[in-house]
Amino acid sequence: MAGTKTFTMIKPDAFGAGNSGAIIRMIEEAGFEIRAMKLTRMSEKLAGSFYAVHKERPFYQDLVKYMSSGPIIAMILEKSNAVEDFRTLIGATDPAKAAEGTVRKLFATSIEANAIHGSDSDENADIEGNFFFSQLERFN
Ligand code: UDP
Ligand code: MG
Numbered sequence: 111m112a113g114t115k116t117f118t119m120i121k122p123d124a125f126g127a128g129n130s131g132a133i134i135r136m137i138e139e140a141g142f143e144i145r146a147m148k149l150t151r152m153s154e155k156l157a158g159s160f161y162a163v164h165k166e167r168p169f170y171q172d173l174v175k176y177m178s179s180g181p182i183i184a185m186i187l188e189k190s191n192a193v194e195d196f197r198t199l200i201g202a203t204d205p206a207k208a209a210e211g212t213v214r215k216l217f218a219t220s221i222e223a224n225a226i227h228g229s230d231s232d233e234n235a236d237i238e239g240n241f242f243f244s245q246l247e248r249f250n
Pocket of ligand 2 (some may be wrong): 228229230
């Protein structure tokens with residue numbers, strides 16, 4: 111059975127452009143409940159370890175610099191079929207390929223500065239949520 115939690119970050123481009131409120135509204139209107147939320151900024155070292163699965167990819171260094179370039183909003187979200195439904199809400203990695211009405215279609219500026227992160231599996235949702243939030247902050 112699909113899990114009920116996913117993890118997201120509003121990325122530095124979207125936060126910096128003042129789109130956080132509009133994006134959070136879309137998330138809530140799509141039926142996700144916010145279970146934990148934090149405004150923070152990753153160091154290059156932390157961004158590097160968050161994206162370690164991509165360390166052999168050509169875009170890794172740029173991605174790490176970009177993700178540590180400004181504040182992000184991290185959230186744990188709850189909904190049935192959370193991971194898949196959230197990936198549908200945010201759209202394809204490349205905004206040029208993202209469906210109409212998705213967060214990335216509306217707010218992303220490039221394949222790198224693509225406004226938002228969404229976990230790709232229940233297992234990674236758990237790992238990523240634990241990366242940003244202590245047990246006390248995951249209060250339910
Ligand atoms: N990314 C990039 N260039 C690429 C592919 C990905 O800069 O060619 C960045 C982009 O910010 C993306 C992140 O790396 O969101 C992680 O890539 P992934 O393939 O996991 O995409 P996602 O799961 O975020 O859609
Ligand atoms: Mg991914």
